[in-house]
Amino acid sequence: MKISRKLxxxxxxxxxxxMLSATLVNAQDGTVIRIASQSPLSGGQSVVGTxxxxxxxxxxxxxxxxxxxLGYTVEFxxxxxxxxxxxxxxxxxxxxxxxxxxxxxxxxxxxxAIPSSEVYNDNDLVMVSPANTGVNITDRGYATVNxxxxxxxxxxxAGAQFAATLDGVESVYVLHDTTTxxxxxxxxxxxxxxxxxxxxxxxxxxxETANFEGIIQPIIALEPDLVYFGGxxxxxxxxxxxxxTAGYTGVFLxxxxxxxxxxxxxxxxxxxxxxxxxxxAPVTVFPEAAQxxxxxxxxxxxxxxxxxxxxxxxxxIIITAITQLIEENGxxxxxxxxxxxxxxxxxxxxxxxxxxxxxxxDPEMASYYIISVDSSDPAxxxxxxxxxxxxxxxxxxxxxxxxxxMPEATPxx
Amino acid sequence: xxxxxxxxxxVPALDSPWRRLLDSxxxxxxxxxxxxxxxxxxxxxxxxxxxxxxxxxxxxxxxPNIVLMDQIGKQLPGMIISGISIGFVYSMVALGYTLVxxxxxxxxxxxxxxxxxxxxxxxxxxxxxxxxxxIQLWHPVALVVTIVGSAMIISGLLAVLIERVAYRPLRxxxxxxxxITAIGISFFLIDxxxxxxxxxxxxxxxxxxxxxxxxxxxxxPMTFGETTVNVRITxxxxxxxxxxxxxxxxxxxxxxxxxxxxxxxxQDRTTAGLMGINVNLMISITFFVGGALGGAAGALFGxxxxxxxxxxxxxxxxxxxxxxxxxxIGNVTGALLGGLTLGMVESFLNGVLVYFPALGQRYTDIxxxxxxxxxxxxxxxxxxxxxxxxxx
Numbered sequence: 001m002k003i004s005r006k007l008x009x010x011x012x013x014x015x016x017x018x019m020l021s022a023t024l025v026n027a028q029d030g031t032v033i034r035i036a037s038q039s040p041l042s043g044g045q046s047v048v049g050t051x052x053x054x055x056x057x058x059x060x061x062x063x064x065x066x067x068x069x070l071g072y073t074v075e076f077x078x079x080x081x082x083x084x085x086x087x088x089x090x091x092x093x094x095x096x097x098x099x100x101x102x103x104x105x106x107x108x109x110x111x112x113a114i115p116s117s118e119v120y121n122d123n124d125l126v127m128v129s130p131a132n133t134g135v136n137i138t139d140r141g142y143a144t145v146n147x148x149x150x151x152x153x154x155x156x157x158a159g160a161q162f163a164a165t166l167d168g169v170e171s172v173y174v175l176h177d178t179t180t181x182x183x184x185x186x187x188x189x190x191x192x193x194x195x196x197x198x199x200x201x202x203x204x205x206x207x208e209t210a211n212f213e214g215i216i217q218p219i220i221a222l223e224p225d226l227v228y229f230g231g232x233x234x235x236x237x238x239x240x241x242x243x244x245t246a247g248y249t250g251v252f253l254x255x256x257x258x259x260x261x262x263x264x265x266x267x268x269x270x271x272x273x274x275x276x277x278x279x280x281a282p283v284t285v286f287p288e289a290a291q292x293x294x295x296x297x298x299x300x301x302x303x304x305x306x307x308x309x310x311x312x313x314x315x316x317i318i319i320t321a322i323t324q325l326i327e328e329n330g331x332x333x334x335x336x337x338x339x340x341x342x343x344x345x346x347x348x349x350x351x352x353x354x355x356x357x358x359x360x361x362d363p364e365m366a367s368y369y370i371i372s373v374d375s376s377d378p379a380x381x382x383x384x385x386x387x388x389x390x391x392x393x394x395x396x397x398x399x400x401x402x403x404x405x406m407p408e409a410t411p412x413x
Numbered sequence: 414x415x416x417x418x419x420x421x422x423x424v425p426a427l428d429s430p431w432r433r434l435l436d437s438x439x440x441x442x443x444x445x446x447x448x449x450x451x452x453x454x455x456x457x458x459x460x461x462x463x464x465x466x467x468x469x470x471x472x473x474x475x476x477p478n479i480v481l482m483d484q485i486g487k488q489l490p491g492m493i494i495s496g497i498s499i500g501f502v503y504s505m506v507a508l509g510y511t512l513v514x515x516x517x518x519x520x521x522x523x524x525x526x527x528x529x530x531x532x533x534x535x536x537x538x539x540x541x542x543x544x545x546x547x548i549q550l551w552h553p554v555a556l557v558v559t560i561v562g563s564a565m566i567i568s569g570l571l572a573v574l575i576e577r578v579a580y581r582p583l584r585x586x587x588x589x590x591x592x593i594t595a596i597g598i599s600f601f602l603i604d605x606x607x608x609x610x611x612x613x614x615x616x617x618x619x620x621x622x623x624x625x626x627x628x629x630x631x632x633x634p635m636t637f638g639e640t641t642v643n644v645r646i647t648x649x650x651x652x653x654x655x656x657x658x659x660x661x662x663x664x665x666x667x668x669x670x671x672x673x674x675x676x677x678x679x680q681d682r683t684t685a686g687l688m689g690i691n692v693n694l695m696i697s698i699t700f701f702v703g704g705a706l707g708g709a710a711g712a713l714f715g716x717x718x719x720x721x722x723x724x725x726x727x728x729x730x731x732x733x734x735x736x737x738x739x740x741x742i743g744n745v746t747g748a749l750l751g752g753l754t755l756g757m758v759e760s761f762l763n764g765v766l767v768y769f770p771a772l773g774q775r776y777t778d779i780x781x782x783x784x785x786x787x788x789x790x791x792x793x794x795x796x797x798x799x800x801x802x803x804x805x
Contacts, residue, residue, distance in 0.1 A: 042607055043607075043722070044722050046616075047618075148667070206775060209728070212500060213717075214759055214760040215774055218767040218768070220487075220491060221484050221487040224482070237720065241719050242718070245630060246528045247634075266717075266719070266720045268620070320546065346575075
């Protein structure tokens with residue numbers, strides 16, 4: 001009895017080992033190209049994370065044609081980073097150890113993307129992000145790290161400038177979720193708010209995920225005209241709902257983390273009349289994206305969430321770069337070559353815009369939108385009103401433009 | 414559980430009318446425990462108010478244009494109310510830790526996930542009712558009782574099942590072994606619920622469908638002097654439900670035969686067995702009661718905060734465990750006192766720390782746990798605990 005039990009466990013362990021090794025065997029005949037995605041597929045932020053995965057998958061299905069014609073198979077491997085840095089990093093280790101993976105689409109959270117991209121960068125693996133707005137993503141100057149969305153320095157400032165234009169808003173209270181992304185964008189917001197002459201009544205970080213009742217007591221007592229939450233919709237939705245029931249009547253503003261129909265689902269009636277800034281507009285803005293919306297809805301039986309279309313474009317950029325390299329060299333490119341080719345992307349015409357990367361991997365021009373939530377119905381999220389749109393160049397592009405405009409106007413330097 | 418409970422010590426019956434009144438049912442099982450709760454709340458609120466006023470006198474203006482005393486004056490009712498409502502949630506969860514510690518002398522770390530399951534069941538039941546329609550036609554009390562009741566029953570049964578599967582086979586193993594299975598069960602429950610919700614709803618943010626129920630969403634404005642506080646109905650429900658359940662628990666433990674059996678098992682399991690008490694049954698009942706309280710706390714918490722996830726149990730579970738230790742683990746009154754104290758301390762720190770530029774609310778937990786360490790240095794067995802030789 002005892003022995004048979006031990007034997008059983010042994011057999012089980014061996015069987016599991018075999019299964020594991022079977023999955024690790026790569027189709028290493030040199031004609032398989034894999035593109036990975038990393039985004040939160042489970043947990044409170046899975047709605048947007050799943051959209052990033054689906055957008056990538058759809059792009060591979062639709063745009064991999066040129067590579068297939070050249071005799072290559074393009075496979076898609078989605079990873080779930082659970083919006084957690086250590087999960088992201090351990091996935092990154094798995095990803096870099098699969099030699100067939102030539103590029104990564106992701107992440108959603110800047111706090112996950114930064115440590116994970118350290119791993120990619122050590123292995124020359126290119127990452128292109130559809131959604132990471134944290135400034136440190138690209139400010140590290142890595143050759144492998146790119147994004148097609150805007151930056152939080154511009155986004156936070158745009159939010160504060162918008163707040164200053166609102167009638168009756170003189171004081172703001174800033175709350176953030178202590179993540180790289182949330183705290184970063186809240187910092188930029190509050191700096192610009194002060195520059196705009198608004199009083200910042202408080203700047204607080206909290207890791208609370210559900211019960212904000214204690215945290216909002218000082219907000220109620222300070223009576224700010226506007227509350228800014230630097231964070232993601234899964235907490236922002238709960239926060240505004242609890243603020244409203246506690247009697248807060250002022251304005252609520254958030255960054256692109258609020259941009260998901262889940263925000264309306266969680267906050268309910270409290271969502272109506274809130275504002276958010278974003279760098280990825282609803283797909284309805286882009287005339288070229290109509291076909292994408294149709295295909296996406298047909299394929300996945302749900303409406304595309306924010307950043308789904310951007311993920312589609314990111315994948316398009318990657319596939320274009322790889323195709324170009326294979327056409328030039330006739331062989332499968334190395335990861336470093338892919339990274340260089342992606343960075344060299346100029347004037348890629350995607351469904352959400354025209355993308356050219358600067359030397360840091362930022363898009364030279366990014367759009368920033370200010371959007372107001374009109375309905376508590378998640379299905380109507382896509383038709384929220386866009387109040388304003390700004391095009392802001394990346395810091396490097398802005399510097400280049402300055403130099404171009406006034407070449408001899410720098411006598412001091 | 415120690416012999417010290419919510420009930421006054423039984424004195425040999427002196428045949429005076431005063432004594433007979435003290436021993437009568439309503440006094441022993443309703444007035445006395447409720448009085449105790451009121452004293453705890455008033456005491457904690459009083460001490461904390463005093464401390465914050467003292468702070469306001471020491472540092473009148475921590476930040477330009479912020480007069481601390483005025484802010485405290487404005488926030489005081491709100492802080493006390495939010496402290497009470499979260500405090501009762503902690504207390505109810507802490508009772509689960511303490512009851513199990515009482516009978517088995519080990520910490521059931523899966524209890525935070527029983528709380529989480531309770532909150533998810535509460536959501537599922539309410540969502541089903543909403544799906545059928547006519548949720549507005551339900552009587553508010555019937556609705557809350559249905560939601561909380563189903564969460565209680567399912568969480569209670571789950572706790573019994575966990576005990577049967579993960580703890581009973583290890584009852585004679587070293588104390589650390591069931592601790593590890595408890596952590597394992599905890600992970601299992603999180604991922605199990607996550608998988609179920611992923612398959613059935615493809616969503617992890619489970620929002621209680623209170624949209625059509627204006628009575629749950631409309632707060633009651635209460636005026637205290639110059640300030641008006643919007644008290645949420647759900648906070649009141651938490652307090653009412655908790656008080657009712659604690660009264661029932663107190664009667665069950667101290668006034669019934671089963672309760673006496675549980676107390677006997679907690680004092681000496683072997684001897685209790687020899688006296689003809691079904692030890693396994695008593696342990697199962699203890700798990701059921703603890704699990705049911707945790708499940709009820711979960712559903713009430715879910716109703717209050719609006720949205721729950723499979724991860725929601727971790728922080729309240731940790732805080733409730735802290736509360737149980739603070740009050741003296743194994744002691745039922747201690748769990749109540751610990752939970753209320755912790756909830757209040759947290760609420761006051763959240764309200765006051767915000768005005769100190771170098772600190773802020775993120776230091777709330779650090780200060781709250783420093784208080785815990787201080788108390789445990791001077792009273793290692795907790796506020797009301799007795800010295801027990803072996804602890805986990």
